[in-house]
Amino acid sequence: MTNETKAKGCEGCALFFQGASNCSGCPETIAVRTILGVAGRNTVIVNATSCLEIFSSQYPNTSWGVNYIHGAFENTAAIAGGVSLALEKQGREANVIAIAGDGGTLDIGLQALSGMLERGEKVCYICLDNEAYMNTGVQRSSATPFGASTTTSPSGSVKPGNLTMKKSIVDIVAAHHIPYIATATVGHVDDLKAKVAKALKKENQPSFIHVLNPCPLGWRFDSWRTVEMARLAVDTGMWILFESEKGKMKITKEVVERKPVEEYLKAQGRFSHLFKPENNHIIKKIQEHMDSEWERTNKMCSE
Amino acid sequence: MDTHIIERLSEIIADGEMDAKYVNVESEHSAMSVCLGAQATGVRTFTASSSQGLALMYEMLYIVSGMRLPVVMVNANRALSAPLNIWNDWSDSFGARDSGWIQLYCESAQEALDTVIQAYKIAEDARVRLPVMVCIDGFFLSHVYEPVDIPDAQAVGKFLPKFAGPVIDFDKPVSQGMWAGPECYQDFKKEQNDAMIRAMEVIHEINKEFKEQFGRGYGNGFIETYNMENAKYALITMGSLAGTAKHVIRENKIHDVGLIRIKSFRPFPFAEIKKAIKDVHALGVLEKNLSPGLGGALCHEVRGMVKTKNVSSFIGGLGGRDVKIDDFMKIFDDIRHEKKELVWV
Ligand SMILES: Cc1ncc(C[n+]2csc(CCOP(=O)(O)OP(=O)(O)O)c2C)c(N)n1
Numbered sequence: 078m079t080n081e082t083k084a085k086g087c088e089g090c091a092l093f094f095q096g097a098s099n100c101s102g103c104p105e106t107i108a109v110r111t112i113l114g115v116a117g118r119n120t121v122i123v124n125a126t127s128c129l130e131i132f133s134s135q136y137p138n139t140s141w142g143v144n145y146i147h148g149a150f151e152n153t154a155a156i157a158g159g160v161s162l163a164l165e166k167q168g169r170e171a172n173v174i175a176i177a178g179d180g181g182t183l184d185i186g187l188q189a190l191s192g193m194l195e196r197g198e199k200v201c202y203i204c205l206d207n208e209a210y211m212n213t214g215v216q217r218s219s220a221t222p223f224g225a226s227t228t229t230s231p232s233g234s235v236k237p238g239n240l241t242m243k244k245s246i247v248d249i250v251a252a253h254h255i256p257y258i259a260t261a262t263v264g265h266v267d268d269l270k271a272k273v274a275k276a277l278k279k280e281n282q283p284s285f286i287h288v289l290n291p292c293p294l295g296w297r298f299d300s301w302r303t304v305e306m307a308r309l310a311v312d313t314g315m316w317i318l319f320e321s322e323k324g325k326m327k328i329t330k331e332v333v334e335r336k337p338v339e340e341y342l343k344a345q346g347r348f349s350h351l352f353k354p355e356n357n358h359i360i361k362k363i364q365e366h367m368d369s370e371w372e373r374t375n376k377m378c379s380e
Numbered sequence: 381m382d383t384h385i386i387e388r389l390s391e392i393i394a395d396g397e398m399d400a401k402y403v404n405v406e407s408e409h410s411a412m413s414v415c416l417g418a419q420a421t422g423v424r425t426f427t428a429s430s431s432q433g434l435a436l437m438y439e440m441l442y443i444v445s446g447m448r449l450p451v452v453m454v455n456a457n458r459a460l461s462a463p464l465n466i467w468n469d470w471s472d473s474f475g476a477r478d479s480g481w482i483q484l485y486c487e488s489a490q491e492a493l494d495t496v497i498q499a500y501k502i503a504e505d506a507r508v509r510l511p512v513m514v515c516i517d518g519f520f521l522s523h524v525y526e527p528v529d530i531p532d533a534q535a536v537g538k539f540l541p542k543f544a545g546p547v548i549d550f551d552k553p554v555s556q557g558m559w560a561g562p563e564c565y566q567d568f569k570k571e572q573n574d575a576m577i578r579a580m581e582v583i584h585e586i587n588k589e590f591k592e593q594f595g596r597g598y599g600n601g602f603i604e605t606y607n608m609e610n611a612k613y614a615l616i617t618m619g620s621l622a623g624t625a626k627h628v629i630r631e632n633k634i635h636d637v638g639l640i641r642i643k644s645f646r647p648f649p650f651a652e653i654k655k656a657i658k659d660v661h662a663l664g665v666l667e668k669n670l671s672p673g674l675g676g677a678l679c680h681e682v683r684g685m686v687k688t689k690n691v692s693s694f695i696g697g698l699g700g701r702d703v704k705i706d707d708f709m710k711i712f713d714d715i716r717h718e719k720k721e722l723v724w725v
């Protein structure tokens with residue numbers, strides 16, 4: 078495929094073509110085009126097995142106008158490390174960006190991620206978090222929030238969906254003392270752009286960006302509400318936008334008046350069972366958890 | 381096992397004798413993944429593993445060969461758990477038999493060294509472009525001290541010039557490691573198999589070329605025969621077992637039994653083996669591998685191509701058990717008597 082396909086108004090569009098087979102309302106095109114718009118042509122994308130990989134790289138077609146490598150599900154960080162070191166060895170300057178899903182990062186890819194971060198390889202690692210294994214049919218991952226119904230944590234007559242709190246990957250990543258860590262969403266594109274630009278600076282690498290990617294199919298909301306859902310996550314405190322640069326942490330989007338988490342939960346089918354009277358305590362628990370996370374993050378940012 | 385290789389390499393690189401990036405990975409799975417990423421940009425890569433490590437790498441072996449990346453690795457053959465056992469047999473690399481890697485088994489430390497040099501040339505040949513696994517018997521080869529002639533770097537450079545395979549190009553981006561549906565997946569696999577078959581001639585050529593330049597060759601590159609001139613019987617084996625077999629034949633002045641050492645297990649040298657056993661009455665296969673429920677996998681492959689002669693099957697040396705001189709004498713007798721049942725040595 079050539080790079081001829083160009084759409085107006087988006088730098089990343091020339092590098093990630095039209096015609097990918099993702100669902101309508103899929104946030105991943107927004108994320109990828111935003112990332113590529115900043116990164117440009119001199120980029121190698123290393124992608125985990127995931128929705129993105131499936132809808133962008135079916136032989137003989139490709140959506141990628143930059144060099145693209147897919148290896149497996151759990152080793153994106155290691156492959157990207159190899160790419161980065163080999164390019165360095167050849168004396169070539171390029172962005173090496175690893176992109177993996179929440180399963181490929183928080184679950185099966187955690188070890189390879191830790192290894193790459195610990196070795197300090199020059200990689201920008203971006204986790205596109207849609208809070209479940211979406212490409213294989215909405216199975217729960219350790220990024221699935223408390224109370225969410227998935228195909229492996231269904232809401233039933235005795236179990237109200239997923240019974241564990243979302244794993245805090247940024248805390249785990251932070252324990253590696255890497256120079257740059259950020260959270261982002263596809264509903265805050267300028268914020269994402271600024272963060273990608275920082276994360277691509279070699280002196281900031283390895284860097285890590287955790288992007289919330291609301292998935293209409295898995296979360297069960299109408300496909301035109303993707304961006305709204307990402308913004309609602311931030312406005313309700315279900316997702317906090319911050320960055321940590323060389324140990325200095327700061328909130329990048331202040332939310333003056335947080336909306337109650339109910340507003341976020343009731344907008345998505347995966348939480349609909351929580352609104353039965355007997356599950357009221359779960360919503361309360363989620364609110365309490367988010368409150369404490371809010372406090373914890375703000376405290377860290379004021380230190 | 382593999383650790384000696386990796387430790388020594390780290391010293392060579394630390395002393396600046398070799399200009400390479402050395403990556404201390406957290407697992408063998410990541411080791412092969414780093415090789416994948418690096419190789420995909422257009423450089424040479426190497427890793428070494430063994431036993432559980434190779435088992436952990438298993439997934440990536442298929443992906444690297446399927447992506448047609450000419451990675452070279454050494455596997456120090458060792459048993460697989462359970463029970464936990466750190467000693468030699470071939471279970472690890474036999475498990476990866478169908479992973480699409482060329483597998484070359486060595487008899488001596490010298491051959492191991494020479495084969496690694498050849499491996500890059502085989503792997504990178506445009507007719508092949510497949511990864512190569514150089515298999516050496518754990519402990520028997522990985523931990524022996526024996527004199528080895530190390531060819532000088534210039535001579536090796538002449539034999540194996542700088543990497544000339546595809547290099548990543550930012551003006552002509554490509555997608556690697558794509559997925560393929562039922563309409564074309566099989567075609568990729570057929571191409572891999574065709575490349576394996578073409579590798580036969582390449583292995584042969586490179587063995588010859590190496591011999592011309594360095595004075596050392598290993599049979600015709602895929603099998604080596606010993607004492608086969610007047611042999612009525614043949615023993616087929618691989619790796620360091622062949623060294624002992626040769627010793628037993630020589631010391632006991634045995635005339636009726638010859639040895640066929642398979643060096644290239646993948647691609648499997650059917651025609652060459654057939655030619656070598658043409659005049660024997662019966663043969664036997666001795667191997668350090670077990671496919672439970674089937675028996676010896678190597679023997680099974682040989683039996684598949686030899687319909688008219690008895691092929692006795694011997695499994696020995698599992699988990700590092702010694703196969704001794706007396707054992708060979710008994711094996712030769714069993715071959716002569718056309719033993720039918722599987723023999724545990
Ligand atoms: C070792 C291994 N286990 C399972 C799979 C099947 N598999 C492929 S992608 C995937 C889930 C991906 O989930 P995630 O990383 O969250 O990405 P998403 O599909 O949501 O984009 C699974 C289970 C695999 N390819 N490899």
Ligand SMILES: [Mg+2]
Pocket residue numbers: 178179180205206207208209210211
């Ligand atoms: Mg996911």
